[in-house]
């Protein structure tokens with residue numbers, strides 16, 4: 001009998017695997033130093049020194065309705081915001097700590113404003129919650145491998161009560177799932193070494209999560225990270241294995257399958273430059289073409305892509321990021337039928353690009369020009385019609401004298417001579433197969 005956990009995971013992720021494309025938002029105190037969200041770890045900044053950012057945090061240009069409109073324009077169907085990152089700063093009005101946005105000069109509940117704004121745009125909402133917490137006194141300091149005070153004998157771990165931290169962590173997750181309405185995704189981050197699974201009391205946690213919001217889609221990082229998948233790929237995944245695997249800053253070569261080769265839900269999380277949190281000096285942005293092709297690659301392998309923005313200390317998404325998302329949106333406006341509801345095609349990857357498929361509609365993503373014609377390894381007798389997706393103009397198969405092998409293939413040219421392609425990033429041709 002198919003594992004109950006797999007059955008429930010399959011049911012829960014139906015909308016998620018249809019929507020394919022999300023926005024990740026990494027935002028917090030680290031936007032002020034503007035050197036990325038791991039700055040406390042990298043520069044070994046003591047808590048007292050980091051407090052200056054807490055006392056200064058006042059993002060007066062924070063307008064989540066603008067963020068939501070940009071996500072919608074880009075074609076993003078869901079969003080995940082850091083409610084608390086590794087530095088322990090809470091962007092929500094938690095009753096369990098004073099280290100929260102409502103106690104900063106900004107004075108408001110950022111998470112609540114974010115949820116209201118994105119729901120108003122019809123975008124499904126998620127919360128990222130760091131299970132790592134460098135602010136909490138009961139989280140390991142000196143002995144931990146990631147803590148800013150790691151290896152520092154002035155921060156001994158004797159007397160720290162980890163159970164207190166677990167109560168705090170679980171209590172905050174309960175607050176987020178009880179006080180903020182319907183949440184679609186919970187994105188935990190991340191497990192490492194012995195800090196994994198039952199160390200977090202993950203069974204108790206996931207039972208609590210599912211008792212409050214049983215529909216919520218949860219990632220795999222209660223037992224894994226960006227460099228491991230956990231038991232989600234096994235044929236008997238544990239109760240906290242999550243609903244999707246979360247490869248990071250890469251796209252798995254052949255997607256992600258379980259030990260029996262069956263595709264499982266997965267999502268590549270990708271930054272627009274090289275940082276999750278705002279980094280003023282980082283101008284190493286990917287191009288819209290790279291983003292479009294990365295999204296299509298994920299979908300062609302049955303995966304999702306969540307693309308990150310890191311707002312600055314004033315609450316604004318960097319203009320470079322916004323411009324890339326607007327350009328991606330221009331492509332999505334004409335071609336999103338080849339993304340939403342699509343997955344791996346029944347046909348092998350072609351030389352010139354990729355296929356995605358949604359039932360009897362196959363989408364040829366032509367990424368490389370051919371000086372002669374485009375050849376589909378799809379027999380013409382299987383094809384009902386071919387259209388250029390961007391304008392639904394008819395494409396008629398041809399039998400050019402110079403194409404020798406034709407068996408099982410269909411040949412066409414786009415426009416007068418097949419190049420230049422109408423869309424340099426990705427020209428999509430929709431092939432409607434005859435119903436068998």
Ligand code: GLC
Pocket residue numbers: 026037038189190226248269276
């Ligand atoms: C890694 C980073 C963390 C980031 C996450 C996003 O876990 O440590 O800063 O939030 O990736 O997937």
